[in-house]
Amino acid sequence: MGFPIVRHRRLRQSAGIRNMVRETHLNVSDFIQPIYVTYGTGVKQEISSMPGVYRFSLDTLKEEVQEIAELGIPAVLLFGIPDTKDAVGSSAYAENGIVQEATRLIKSWYPDLLVIADTCLCEFTDHGHCGMIHTHERDGHVCVDVLNDESLELLVKTAVSQAEAGADIIAPSNMMDGFVGAIRAGLDEAGFTHIPIMSYSVKYASGFYGPFREAADSAPQYGDRKAYQMDPANAREALREAETDVLEGADMLMVKPSLSYLDVMRTIKDQFDLPLVAYNVSGEYAMVKAAAINGWIDEEKVAMEILLSMKRAGADMIITYYGKDAARWLAVR
Numbered sequence: 001m002g003f004p005i006v007r008h009r010r011l012r013q014s015a016g017i018r019n020m021v022r023e024t025h026l027n028v029s030d031f032i033q034p035i036y037v038t039y040g041t042g043v044k045q046e047i048s049s050m051p052g053v054y055r056f057s058l059d060t061l062k063e064e065v066q067e068i069a070e071l072g073i074p075a076v077l078l079f080g081i082p083d084t085k086d087a088v089g090s091s092a093y094a095e096n097g098i099v100q101e102a103t104r105l106i107k108s109w110y111p112d113l114l115v116i117a118d119t120c121l122c123e124f125t126d127h128g129h130c131g132m133i134h135t136h137e138r139d140g141h142v143c144v145d146v147l148n149d150e151s152l153e154l155l156v157k158t159a160v161s162q163a164e165a166g167a168d169i170i171a172p173s174n175m176m177d178g179f180v181g182a183i184r185a186g187l188d189e190a191g192f193t194h195i196p197i198m199s200y201s202v203k204y205a206s207g208f209y210g211p212f213r214e215a216a217d218s219a220p221q222y223g224d225r226k227a228y229q230m231d232p233a234n235a236r237e238a239l240r241e242a243e244t245d246v247l248e249g250a251d252m253l254m255v256k257p258s259l260s261y262l263d264v265m266r267t268i269k270d271q272f273d274l275p276l277v278a279y280n281v282s283g284e285y286a287m288v289k290a291a292a293i294n295g296w297i298d299e300e301k302v303a304m305e306i307l308l309s310m311k312r313a314g315a316d317m318i319i320t321y322y323g324k325d326a327a328r329w330l331a332v333r
């Protein structure tokens, strides 16, 4: 049976019918809004490569958090830019570290707003790598080894101090082997058996993190992250990464970046039954923003189409710098 009996356009002829047969929906409850927190007072500093995204000091943070909460966005993801950095990222696990302080404040203002803490060292180390490093020279070049097992201990300390400050969910993004298991054991030992781990399970060594590294001042001072983040060419490897995280006790799996990895998201969704998180990263935001500012695309249409594509690929929630805008756009639809 085919044309003229079959006519696909019957189900596209009016808004009413289109709404009725729509397969995928975006909802404000899908979004997680990232926030950059920094030291100082009165800081609300726009990130030049991410127009509309700011670094906030603790005293300017409340207005931003209020806006997010009032829009009905259920969760924020915190990134900290500390005042001091060292080789072992001490500010990441300091009791009065910037993420810890911001977490306490946000939970005191909005107890129901979920605070997700990104657990990594790159914003806190002077060398910008996600763990402890060992450097040596070869043919006049500095070579960097990011030490896996030694770094786990610091990451566990970071996660525990974030939980102590009141973080609702721990989101480790460092890509060391065994990080989920180590953090799970550390949290449990510290009495945080109830705190879920949202694992950055499948995280690629991506050019799309460029604007983030400006925002968080976390670009590696030498070398790159290819020895711990995944090769963009590999999809089957994503299954192995996700599988070990599941075995180590991850509660949610993430694929990052998202837009160029929708195929990987679909595969992970079909193979595993944990909630799946898409991270619509800084570079994906910056591209849309730049084209929109130039008048080359319709920002709302394109941003919403991208977010929808992530839901269609299987995401249960989306970390996105477009969270606030998308919540507003959805409210007037």
Ligand code: PBG
Residues within 6 Å of the ligand: 118, 120, 122, 130, 173, 174, 208, 209, 210, 211, 212, 213, 280, 281, 282, 283
């Ligand atoms: C920390 C981390 C990064 C991002 C989230 N956590 C940067 C990186 O790995 O270099 C990127 C987020 C974004 O681009 O929005 N490791």
